[in-house]
Each structure stands twice: as structure tokens, then as C-alpha cells.
Amino acid sequence: MSYFSSLYYLAFLPAVFIIYNLFPKKVRPFILLIASLIFFYTYSKWLLVFILISALSIYIAGKLLNKLINEQNAEIKDLELEKKKLVKEKYRKKKKLILLGTILFNVAFLFYFKYLGFFTNVFNNLLSLFKFDSSFKIVRHLAPIGISFYTLEAISYIVDVYHEKCPSENNFFKLLLYLTFFPTLVEGPITRYNDVREDIYAGHKATYDSFCFGYQRILYGLFKKMVIADRLNIFVKMIFCDYNHFSGPLIFLGAIFYTILLYMEFSGTMDIVIGSAEIFGIKLKENFRQPFFSKSISEFWSRWHISLGAWFKDYIFYPVSLSKFVKKITSSLKKVFSTHVTSLVMGGIALFAVWSLNGLWHGAGYQFLFFGYYHFTLILLANIFEPYVIKICDKLKINRQNIFYKIFRIIKTCILVFIGEMFFRANSLASGIAMFKRLFTHFSFHRFGHYVLTLGLDIKDYIILGLSIIFIFIMSILKEKNVNVREELSKKNIVLRWLCYYALILSIIVFGAYGDGYAPVEPIYADF
Amino acid sequence: MKNVLKSVLFIAILIGLIMGITCLLLPKESIYKYGLIKTSTYEILREKENTIDAVVIGDSLIYSGISPMEIWHNYGYTVYDMAKSAQLISDSYKYFQVAIASQKPKIIFFEANVLYRQAKNKPWLSVWQDLYKTYLPILTYHNYWKKYLFNNLNDSLYYSRLNAYKGFKYINKSVPGTKLDYMHEKAKVEVPKENQEYFQKIVELCQENAVKLIVISTPNMKSWNYGKHLGAKELTESYGLKYIDLNIGNPLDIDWKTESRDAGSHLNFKGAIKLSNYIGEYLESTEEFSDKRDQEEYDNWDEAYELYEKLLLQ
Numbered sequence: 001m002s003y004f005s006s007l008y009y010l011a012f013l014p015a016v017f018i019i020y021n022l023f024p025k026k027v028r029p030f031i032l033l034i035a036s037l038i039f040f041y042t043y044s045k046w047l048l049v050f051i052l053i054s055a056l057s058i059y060i061a062g063k064l065l066n067k068l069i070n071e072q073n074a075e076i077k078d079l080e081l082e083k084k085k086l087v088k089e090k091y092r093k094k095k096k097l098i099l100l101g102t103i104l105f106n107v108a109f110l111f112y113f114k115y116l117g118f119f120t121n122v123f124n125n126l127l128s129l130f131k132f133d134s135s136f137k138i139v140r141h142l143a144p145i146g147i148s149f150y151t152l153e154a155i156s157y158i159v160d161v162y163h164e165k166c167p168s169e170n171n172f173f174k175l176l177l178y179l180t181f182f183p184t185l186v187e188g189p190i191t192r193y194n195d196v197r198e199d200i201y202a203g204h205k206a207t208y209d210s211f212c213f214g215y216q217r218i219l220y221g222l223f224k225k226m227v228i229a230d231r232l233n234i235f236v237k238m239i240f241c242d243y244n245h246f247s248g249p250l251i252f253l254g255a256i257f258y259t260i261l262l263y264m265e266f267s268g269t270m271d272i273v274i275g276s277a278e279i280f281g282i283k284l285k286e287n288f289r290q291p292f293f294s295k296s297i298s299e300f301w302s303r304w305h306i307s308l309g310a311w312f313k314d315y316i317f318y319p320v321s322l323s324k325f326v327k328k329i330t331s332s333l334k335k336v337f338s339t340h341v342t343s344l345v346m347g348g349i350a351l352f353a354v355w356s357l358n359g360l361w362h363g364a365g366y367q368f369l370f371f372g373y374y375h376f377t378l379i380l381l382a383n384i385f386e387p388y389v390i391k392i393c394d395k396l397k398i399n400r401q402n403i404f405y406k407i408f409r410i411i412k413t414c415i416l417v418f419i420g421e422m423f424f425r426a427n428s429l430a431s432g433i434a435m436f437k438r439l440f441t442h443f444s445f446h447r448f449g450h451y452v453l454t455l456g457l458d459i460k461d462y463i464i465l466g467l468s469i470i471f472i473f474i475m476s477i478l479k480e481k482n483v484n485v486r487e488e489l490s491k492k493n494i495v496l497r498w499l500c501y502y503a504l505i506l507s508i509i510v511f512g513a514y515g516d517g518y519a520p521v522e523p524i525y526a527d528f
Numbered sequence: 529m530k531n532v533l534k535s536v537l538f539i540a541i542l543i544g545l546i547m548g549i550t551c552l553l554l555p556k557e558s559i560y561k562y563g564l565i566k567t568s569t570y571e572i573l574r575e576k577e578n579t580i581d582a583v584v585i586g587d588s589l590i591y592s593g594i595s596p597m598e599i600w601h602n603y604g605y606t607v608y609d610m611a612k613s614a615q616l617i618s619d620s621y622k623y624f625q626v627a628i629a630s631q632k633p634k635i636i637f638f639e640a641n642v643l644y645r646q647a648k649n650k651p652w653l654s655v656w657q658d659l660y661k662t663y664l665p666i667l668t669y670h671n672y673w674k675k676y677l678f679n680n681l682n683d684s685l686y687y688s689r690l691n692a693y694k695g696f697k698y699i700n701k702s703v704p705g706t707k708l709d710y711m712h713e714k715a716k717v718e719v720p721k722e723n724q725e726y727f728q729k730i731v732e733l734c735q736e737n738a739v740k741l742i743v744i745s746t747p748n749m750k751s752w753n754y755g756k757h758l759g760a761k762e763l764t765e766s767y768g769l770k771y772i773d774l775n776i777g778n779p780l781d782i783d784w785k786t787e788s789r790d791a792g793s794h795l796n797f798k799g800a801i802k803l804s805n806y807i808g809e810y811l812e813s814t815e816e817f818s819d820k821r822d823q824e825e826y827d828n829w830d831e832a833y834e835l836y837e838k839l840l841l842q
Contacts, residue, residue: 006660238841502541502542502545506545509549509666514667
């Protein structure tokens, strides 16, 4: 049951809303848990067992860590500083063993389901490179839905318990709810236990207002997905499946359309996710913040899939850059090089780790690894050249705060993003490289207009696309200026409010790209 | 209480708006003659009256396996799939009534798999889909806005032209089927009593309207077997009807490795071409139908074929 299926928003969600409200406050979290398990089951059937095992491992590890922390605190209570250090060191080793064991156990699941096929293939390639005759059978397994998301949530929970940033959960079912909460299960956002635990276990009453507000957000998400993303999908599929027949400008247009499609699909899903949680009084953090207003690639990644970026920052970037190994390197570099170079190397090592994992997280394929390293290179280059760019701008008396300079930077960032997404969508790394080459080797506008109008979209589709994108653009500008459109709308009189709702609902129904001749976009991030 | 009233009013207005738009988008003649719900439920009502040579009624095996446009292109006969996922024989009876009332086909093929399906076995997902397709017809017809906003809606060719698949569903993926000995000897499986009664009503309806009824078992490795073959054969022959089982001896030479979309349950497009040509050849052998490809009255089928070809490329 996808978030975009009518079964979800017309039957499942209202049913959960009604049942949830029938029960007293204390029972409501368990209603959400049952709903989440049913939701999981509709996707992955008995693979549910794996998420239960994973949650159990996290639960037990959390309890053990908590026990050790309590024992340690009791033991060091009246000790001197030196002795305290010794006791802490003794416990640190034990705690670390539990932490690493639990992380490895859960990552092993992820590896087994998602990466085993890819790494067997890599290994076979290496064997044939060194002229070995044997090869291993490539086994691919159907992964439990959302495994990449709940594994990261599970790791964040156990690491936070280890660092005493959050308490361990005493009730297994509550922890299970955190890991399987149905709105966030399939495509995130990757929530932190500390951020959601109060709301998720509070059993807030789902009110008429929360229901209306939640559904408004869901409608907005449906509009993005069904009117824009699913319509663009027709053109995008044609270009990416048959790129050998198209010129550079058409391929680039395909890349632009794909980037818009991806944004509309993923941010649309997030609207549905956040709206669904809002119905039950649970506030989730935003996962997108107008990414196409970014002036650099690093800013783009702080506005796109925010929860993933934040996870990598907290659980990979900082631990790597503060590790003994990196500290050792930087202290020896400091003796020879300037602070700028030293910080570049220190950040570079951590960034490399982040983007290697980020690429792999997005998919088991060389093109995803390339996608990661592409962004790593862009961010590193920006870090290297930033001081020089500032100097050049100063010399040329270019005001970096000037609106035109800002627009120039936004366009530059968008172009780099389009190219990155082109590799991301390509069927393989080889296809991605071939497409990139064609951008230059087949740069011609011959029959460009003809193809634009014959690759599945006609002029009427473009009119709907244009108007819809302008609508989303205006909404994004308002959001960027901190205008809460839904709150503003709620202050208006009922006639205007209802007119807006009807317009949105009817435009989804009438202009949605579904039915004969349209293949809806598969939930892209659900595969990660 | 105030909120409940507000919600009821909101939904009532919304239903009114949806119905209004649906009326704008659907063929008015059909709405006038058959009513809004019926017009939206039965796609065949988009076709000009009395223009269909043969109809195929059945479940997903039919909409996956028979492409009327292939038959049109190769033989010039007008065939229409009146198929619905997990169709029950009670639904089939209604389909027969609509087909006969609006089109007067000479032959109706009926998929034997439906004879064995009982209401309690109907998947809940298909119940849900039927429900909203029936009561929210706009979901099926919403794409007509293109014509409504930009062209003359009175273009009578439009409805037929837009409906390029004529009930067929194009699925081109391939998942090999492995249960190759699925038609091995097996004891007869009786057609359920209630379904036999419905079948009798169908036979009577066809007889009253001089429509030739042919029961057909299209290739299906998963839910068809020799026992069901015997049961269906006995029932159809008891009425003196023709029964064709395309699973016996694999007369279409279906390659289950490449011509099924889901491990033997349904044919994919490659398999559908074979089955469609079989139907075309059969109709040709009856010498009851003329090739309509050059007839002006059937220009809309040529237009539909053009659109069909485009859709296949997507």
C-alpha cells in the first residue's frame, strides 16, 4: 500500500484515525503500532520478522547500555578524578563492544538484503580482472520495505543511548513503534528518538483540526506527485531508456525534468508523511527546505533530504573528523601547512567517508557511488577555491550579496545538481558517462521542438506542468520568507478556504497523470 | 456536532462538483441513455452503437491476453475486451447484458476461469478498486479534459479514439513460468452450483438475442488445470456450446519463459499478440465478418490504432 494509493489516504488513514480516537490515551500508541505493522505487512509480508529481530537487538542493547551507565555512575560517585577515569575507561570498553556489536548486527541485515548482490558482482569483476576463472553466484533478496531508513534510525538511537544523549526505552513495543511508525517507515524522514518520543507516545487526541491540517498537507503532496512528477515521468523514461537517439540539449532537458520529478515525488511523499503524522498530533521535522534556492552544493544538501544529511553529519562526519587517526594526520600537517590546508585535509577525509556511504546508501550500483564522489569532489573543490573566489570578487569589486550574483550562483548550483541527478537516474555508470558525453558531442537543436512535443507530452501537458510548477514555486518563495500559507489560509473566511481546497482536490483528480497511458513514478526513495 | 455538519457539507459539495465535472467529461448520449454510473462502469458504452463484431468477457486473463487493436490491425474486425480483475460470474452477466444491449455482437467469448471464481475468494483490493471506479467515474475519464479545454467536445470520434486499448491492458514485463506440466491428468472439478445457475442465465440471454457464445480457456499456468478443463467442458457441452481450451497441447506455442508477465498467471504483451491473432484467425474462419479497415464509419478505429502504437512506445 503506497502513500499515493487511494487505499492509503481514503481508507487506511481514516480508519486508523477513527480507531485511534476510540481508545484511551494510554492505548493509542499501540493502535499506531498495530497500524504500522499492518502497513509494513502489506509491503513486505513475513519479512516483518527481520524488523522485529532488528528492533529486539536494539532494545536489548539499549537496556544493557543503560545498565552499564547506571553501574558506572554508581561506582564513580565518590571516587577521585584519576580513579573515575580508570573506571570510566573500563566501562567504555564494555559499552563500545555492545555498541559496535549491535551496529554490526543491524548493518549485516542491511548488507545481506541490499548490498550482497552488488559486492558479489564487484568481487567477481575483480576475480576476472586478475584472470581467475571462478566466480560467485549473484544472489539478490527482496528487502524489507524501508530497511535503509529504519537501520539508520536504529543506529542513531543506540549511538545516542551510548553517548547518554537519550535514555534507553523500557518498553519494547514503544521502541518498535519508533522504528516502524507507518508514516516514516517507507521513505523517512530519518527521525531521532529524542525528537519524536514525546509526541509519538503521548497519545494526543486526533482532532478535527489536526485531521484537516494533516489532509491539507497530504493533498499538497498528492498534487506534486500526481500532477507534476507522474506527468514528467513519461518524457524522462523515454530519454533515459533510449538516450542514444537523442541530442545533447534533449538529454539535458531530460536531466532537468528528472530532477524536478525527483523533487516533486520525494518532497510530495514527505508532505504526505508529515501530514499523516500531523493527524495524530505528531510533529515531524521538515526534510526539504526549498533546495533549488541553494547557492552552493553544500547548501543544497543542507536543504535536500535534510534528515539524511544531518544523520551523516552527526554519525559519520563528526566521529571521523574527531577520530584519533584524523587528529594524528592533522597535527602532523599543521607543522608544515597553513590552517586552511590542514582543515581542508581534515574535512576532506571525513567528507570522503560521508559521500562514499551516502552514495552507497542511495543504491547498490557503481552509478550511485559515482553520484556520491561527484558531490564530494564538488564540495571539496568549493572549499579549496572559496578563499580565492572571495579575493577575486573583492578585486573585481563584485558584491557577493548582489541579487544578480546570487541568481548566478543559484543557476550554477542547479546545473551541477541536474548533471549529478543525470548520473543518478542513468541505468548504469556507463550509460551515465555516455549521456554526459552526448551533451557535448551531439550538441544540436535540430528537431528539438519536434521531440519535445512528441515524447509523450503534448502542449496541453506542458501548460499544466508550467502552471503547476509556477504554483509550487510561489509556495516555495512564501515558505522561504517564513510565511505559513496553511495558517494564513485558516484565518480566511470559510468560502475562500473551501474554494482553495476544492480547487486543489479537483485539479489532482482532473489533471493528475494517471490512468490509460500514464505509468506512475515508483516511490524512488522507498528502494533505498 | 458543528464540525460533523461542516464535514458533511464539505463532502456533499465535493461530490456535487465531481459529479458535475464527470457529466461534462463523459459522452452525453451515453449518460442520457444508460445513466452516469453505468456509462462510467462499462467502457464499451464509449463506442458507437452496433459497431463491435465480437466481445470478450472475462477477468484479468482477458485484458492481459487479448489486444483488440492487434486484431483490428491484422484482420480488420472490431473486438472489445469487457474484462475486470477477478471478475465474478454475477458481474459477467451484467457485462453480457450491456454488451448485447449496446452493441449486438455476433460472437461473445467468455473466459472459463470465471466459472470457478466465488465471491468469497475475491481479493479485497479488487473490491476496493471496483468500488471507487464505480462511484468515482471521473477517475477513469479525467483525461478527457484535454479535449474539453482545447477542442470541440462534440467531436463524436473522440471518445472512441481516446480509448485506444479497447479494454486491453498493456504490460510488457516478463517473469518466466516454470510449472510446465500444469495440465497433467486430474479428476474433474465441478463448477460451483451458484455459478452454474448464472451460466444458465448467460446462455439464455445469448440465445434470446441470437448471439453465439463461445467459452474459452486462455493460457494460464497458475489457476487452470485439467480438472477444471473437464468441469468447464462438461458444463458448456451440456448446452451444446463450443468450448476452446488453449491450455491443452499448447496450440498457441506459448513460450512460458518469455511470454508471461508473472510466472505463468497471465500472458505478457508478446503472448497477447499470439492469442489476439488466434482470435482474429478464428473470426476469419467463421466468414461472418467483413474487414472494416477501409470503411469510413470505422475511421475512429484507425485513429485509435495510431494512438495505441504511440502508447506502446511509452
